[in-house]
Amino acid sequence: MKYTTFNQKTTDTMKEPMFFGDPVNVARYDQQKHPIFEKLIEKQISFFWRPEEVDVSKDRVDFQKLTDAEKHIFTSNLKYQTLLDSVQGRSPNIAFLPIISLPELETWVETWSFFETIHSRSYTHILRNLFSNPSEVFDDIVVNEEIKRRATDISKYYDDLIFYTQLYQTRGEGVYTIDGETHEVNLRVLKKKLFLCMNSVNALEAIRFYVSFACTFAFAERELMEGNSKIIRLIARDENIHLTSTQHILNLWMKGKDDPEMAEIAKECEQEAKDIFLLAVSQEKEWAKYLFKDGSMLGLNEEILCQYVEYIANQRMAAIGMGQPFNVKGNPLPWMNNYLTSDNVQVAPQETEISSYLVGQIDSEVASGDFEEFEL
Amino acid sequence: MIVKNEKVSVCVNDSTRFSFNNEDSLLIAMEKQQIDVHFHCREGFCGACRTKLLSGEVEYKVDPLACIDDDEILACCCIPISDVEIQTY
Ligand code: FES
Numbered sequence: 001m002k003y004t005t006f007n008q009k010t011t012d013t014m015k016e017p018m019f020f021g022d023p024v025n026v027a028r029y030d031q032q033k034h035p036i037f038e039k040l041i042e043k044q045i046s047f048f049w050r051p052e053e054v055d056v057s058k059d060r061v062d063f064q065k066l067t068d069a070e071k072h073i074f075t076s077n078l079k080y081q082t083l084l085d086s087v088q089g090r091s092p093n094i095a096f097l098p099i100i101s102l103p104e105l106e107t108w109v110e111t112w113s114f115f116e117t118i119h120s121r122s123y124t125h126i127l128r129n130l131f132s133n134p135s136e137v138f139d140d141i142v143v144n145e146e147i148k149r150r151a152t153d154i155s156k157y158y159d160d161l162i163f164y165t166q167l168y169q170t171r172g173e174g175v176y177t178i179d180g181e182t183h184e185v186n187l188r189v190l191k192k193k194l195f196l197c198m199n200s201v202n203a204l205e206a207i208r209f210y211v212s213f214a215c216t217f218a219f220a221e222r223e224l225m226e227g228n229s230k231i232i233r234l235i236a237r238d239e240n241i242h243l244t245s246t247q248h249i250l251n252l253w254m255k256g257k258d259d260p261e262m263a264e265i266a267k268e269c270e271q272e273a274k275d276i277f278l279l280a281v282s283q284e285k286e287w288a289k290y291l292f293k294d295g296s297m298l299g300l301n302e303e304i305l306c307q308y309v310e311y312i313a314n315q316r317m318a319a320i321g322m323g324q325p326f327n328v329k330g331n332p333l334p335w336m337n338n339y340l341t342s343d344n345v346q347v348a349p350q351e352t353e354i355s356s357y358l359v360g361q362i363d364s365e366v367a368s369g370d371f372e373e374f375e376l
Numbered sequence: 377m378i379v380k381n382e383k384v385s386v387c388v389n390d391s392t393r394f395s396f397n398n399e400d401s402l403l404i405a406m407e408k409q410q411i412d413v414h415f416h417c418r419e420g421f422c423g424a425c426r427t428k429l430l431s432g433e434v435e436y437k438v439d440p441l442a443c444i445d446d447d448e449i450l451a452c453c454c455i456p457i458s459d460v461e462i463q464t465y
């Protein structure tokens with residue numbers, strides 16, 4: 001079925017599934033099949049922020065004070081996050097928009113992607129301030145083996161879905177041999193690819209950022225790199241809302257509240273979906289190992305970071321009916337919560353000038369002794 | 377929001393029982409009792425404070441956006457409007 005930018009057929013979007021129904025025509029939100037997406041759009045837009053509003057100039061001085069091992073941790077995390085947001089800034093649009101059938105979901109995906117581009121722009125803002133030539137950092141992203149390995153697993157489900165959608169929308173169902181490879185294209189196959197892709201995106205939004213977030217906030221606990229930390233708090237808040245959206249999509253399918261065929265596929269691919277999540281978890285743990293290869297940083301070590309990943313993974317897997325596979329009781333990094341709450345994230349100018357604003361708030365809740373216990 | 381004269385009681389994990397003192401949210405009320413509840417956003421959109429509602433009724437102060445089951449509530453943005461029994465994860 002050919003994609004059209006304005007489907008001239010009269011459709012009733014209240015009866016369409018989220019994906020693979022009729023292409024959207026009128027961008028209308030007066031009636032919504034799944035009103036949650038309109039609510040997420042409103043919430044996300046209310047979070048609008050600009051990287052340039054956050055003063056990161058003090059970070060330059062802090063950065064010089066870091067040990068080489070800490071510089072490696074800091075810069076590597078920025079590289080990894082740059083990769084993640086490069087993918088997320090384009091892929092939901094390219095992979096999902098051509099197959100979406102609901103206007104509120106279409107607009108949600110566009111809003112979501114737009115915020116990912118803000119994240120990407122914020123990395124340039126941070127790096128320009130730290131390095132006279134940030135291109136060395138950016139250039140390494142496509143050659144660094146550790147990052148490349150993750151990039152493959154992140155992009156392959158998107159790429160597969162995009163390729164099959166292209167075949168389906170230009171040639172229809174059938175079996176095609178392209179460059180010596182045979183591809184069986186039909187709606188069922190496409191829906192399966194969509195399901196796996198959504199699980200991969202869900203895992204990305206759920207845990208792929210958290211090792212990096214923890215390092216950033218551990219620096220901030222020591223009153224270092226606070227401009228960066230402020231930006232990452234804003235990013236973390238956005239990522240949480242993106243995650244909520246993918247959880248809603250997956251649950252709507254699994255609970256049979258959308259396309260009944262997707263409910264079947266969800267059952268059929270249950271293990272595969274779980275494996276996608278677990279692979280992301282183990283890759284995050286490997287990332288922690290890579291970060292600390294030259295030495296730890298104060299307040300964090302590989303072991304506690306891995307426990308935190310498991311703690312987050314438990315919560316997020318439970319949210320989509322995957323149970324809690326890891327044996328962690330309680331939050332191993334309780335101070336993280338102070339950076340993940342929404343209420344005191346603001347980019348008011350007076351606040352960015354006084355970097356102690358946030359720190360003061362956090363200090364009052366976390367005794368400094370809490371922090372000294374961690375071993376390097 | 378309904379202003380209550382009579383206090384409602386909250387029972388958590390079949391063990392802790394306390395009366396709701398018109399705190400801003402069920403989450404705050406539980407924290408006052410030193411009950412360990414997960415949270416991140418405290419604004420109803422992340423789902424970290426997901427809690428099972430075994431009996432009773434709650435009312436939301438902001439629209440809950442996070443993904444929860446029919447028998448679950450978001451403790452960070454609701455208050456009990458009747459006696460409730462809840463179970464944390
Ligand atoms: S803490 Fe985020 S939804 Fe309650």
Ligand SMILES: [Fe+2]
Binds near residue numbers: 115239
């Ligand atoms: Fe992002």
Ligand SMILES: [Fe+2]
Binds near residue numbers: 088
């Ligand atoms: Fe995201």
